[in-house]
Amino acid sequence: MHVAALKEEVAIAPAPASETGAMVRLLTCGSVDDGKSTLIGRLLWDSAAVAEDQRAAVMHASQNRLLNGEKIDFSLLLDGLQAEREQGITIDIAWRYFETAHRRFVIIDAPGHEQYTRNMATGASHADVAILLVDARHGVKRQTRRHAAICNLVGIKKVVLAVNKMDLIDWSEQRFRAIEAEFRVLAGSFAFAQIAAIPVAALPGDNVVRRSSAMPWYAGPTLLDYLEAVDAKVEPRDAPFRMPVQLVLRDSDFRGYAGTVASGRVRAGDRIVDARSGLGASVRRIATMDGDRMHAGKGDAVTLELDTDLDVSRGAVLSEMARRPINADVIEARLVWLAETPFDPEMGYLLRTATDLTPVTSMSVSALVDFETLASEPAHACAVNDIADCRILLGRPTALDLFADLPATGNFVLVSAVDGATVAGGVISWAQAGASAVGGNVFVLDRQLLARGLCSDLADSPADAAEFHRRAQEAAILLRSVGIPVLIEI
């Protein structure tokens, strides 16, 4: 956490949805004992997101508790699978939906136990905002540190520290401030852009939706106020354009590249480049069933028709000319191990980036994160629920970015080549173009050079252009085969 961010105040006034995002994906993490299910249940119950038959079912199931003078068991709204109800724990991620007059919310309810770190990491990867729940009686614990580390790993920038069960510590401001301060120190080692600490009592409902009268010393937003106002967008305005190609669509005389814009914007007429081959083209049309568009931005699912055929397929990343992805075959990454079977350096793995699937030729683990200290400790093995630093060599280069720069093209999952299982998810911290390019002597094959000799017999026709590209690729393959790294610039 940076000093500037420490001073950032939480905005209370709801901002227009179009500016801050019409839909907010919200991670809730904390363990059963912290009252997480109760907090979410309360949020749904008080914001009128519960249908009457569900309300009646919860009231019915809570009858014994009510007779004993206890409160309604809001967690009954959440625990889904039979196995979980029987065990009384939440093992899998549950997705909940509700909306207010201002916003549509997706709640990603992740399990808190350490043995389910992988489930939490999975849930967190979908979230714009995380609510970290702590029990006011116990404050920041080992698991709070672990949750914060996971949120940071997957790229969450906005964090709410919900200090729950304030009723059990006599609504003590002093205690709340101490927990908040402790958390801000801990968060100092992470890249969060905004931290809000809110004192709540989920069971009676204080500061969840309804403002608490028991804590007049707290002037900040209630949890729902905060969620309705938070700016969910984190991408800088001038992020470079990236569109990983999902598939090529063909129809009689149409050939277009279908994909979702991962970052930045593209306009009809823009020059773009296929990062892997280095081939460039202009965008002729941004086609959709609702008609052509003049431009497309992050998150838009579109189809680009180009003026020249790049002959690329699924796995290519179309990008802006000036700021291109790294065409890398060596990466360093931090990952969370998801599979029950531990990492095995002899095993075959595949690296799944945005839309590409690249064989891993070798992989090694260098360190594990210690959840107590959050420091990296040297290690060579990793197993389920571990967060590890590793180095991966790829069988061929693929286009990617550093996660800190562009999350959507800087993340990956690791797939078992044997049974297809997803064994790890990670973020790229360092990448290099060409495992053999360590000397930096990259040979650049440009249009002029090729046109002078190898391609001097070719004209401007589409068939000749294709032949031009084919020869460029073949020349590059020959050069690379004798250890010369090549960059094609045509």
Add this chain to the structure above:
Amino acid sequence: MTALVSHLKLLEAESIHIFREAAAQFRAPVLMYSIGKDSTVLLHLARKAFWPAKPPFPLLHIDTTWKFRDMIAFRDRTAKELGLDLIVHTNHEGLARGINPFDHPPSIYTDIMKTQALRQALDAGGFDAAFGGARRDEEASRAKERVFSFRAAGHRWEPRRQRPEMWMLLNGRLGKGETVRVFPLSNWTEGDVWRYIALEKLDVVPLYFATERPVVTRGGQLIMVDDERMKLERGEQPEMRRIRFRTLGCWPLTAAVESDAADIDAVVDEVLRAKYSERAGRLIDHDQAGAMEMKKREGYF
């Protein structure tokens, strides 16, 4: 009441992304088309995902022979107008044994005429992926469903063997004997589906709109008499009531609601104010505790 629509474009883009990921990664996908509102949205999104090409997979309808007549007419008209390949499959073995929703408990009827029928059709077509319109907001066991939901051999759903899905990275690499169900509408709610139908001006089965229809009251639920196979119990006399349906399935097992919502705007309005959750009208889900979870394990959806 809210009239939020700005998030629908985000949901639309997400669904298109899922369709394209599945089409790119699986060898032989099929779209499970059940004619209702969710299928209508699903099909529309499939068309958008591959436009100007047609969706690169056929539609599959499991016909129990007990669907509302309006549904069958709508199904055939839709396939014809859009020029899509429609596969209709019925479990003829079950039909020959006389399995029907009046004489057999809903759990047995559904297992034979829907679950087994679906497995037969998927096996016969050699499909390795089937798109479905399930939403996570429908029911508790679906709240934990993946977008790519893996099924072991025999179409069994094992909650503990599901793959983690991180970011937008959908891993469709199949293990031996595995198939997958793909749910592009995972993050949609019932309200979203209706608002999207209104926004995109989509045609839906007329049964969703209120009008006078013949019904009987059974166990507190309104059952419409759709054809002469209705087995009336002692003292039952069909009467005309102004009703509509929130979900559509086999007519003897689908309860209607009394309503004045006769057009799309009125339906959107009604759904957003709804007092009861959607599946309250599905008789098969109440059969036993954890009913949907059991059905999923057996391969229903």
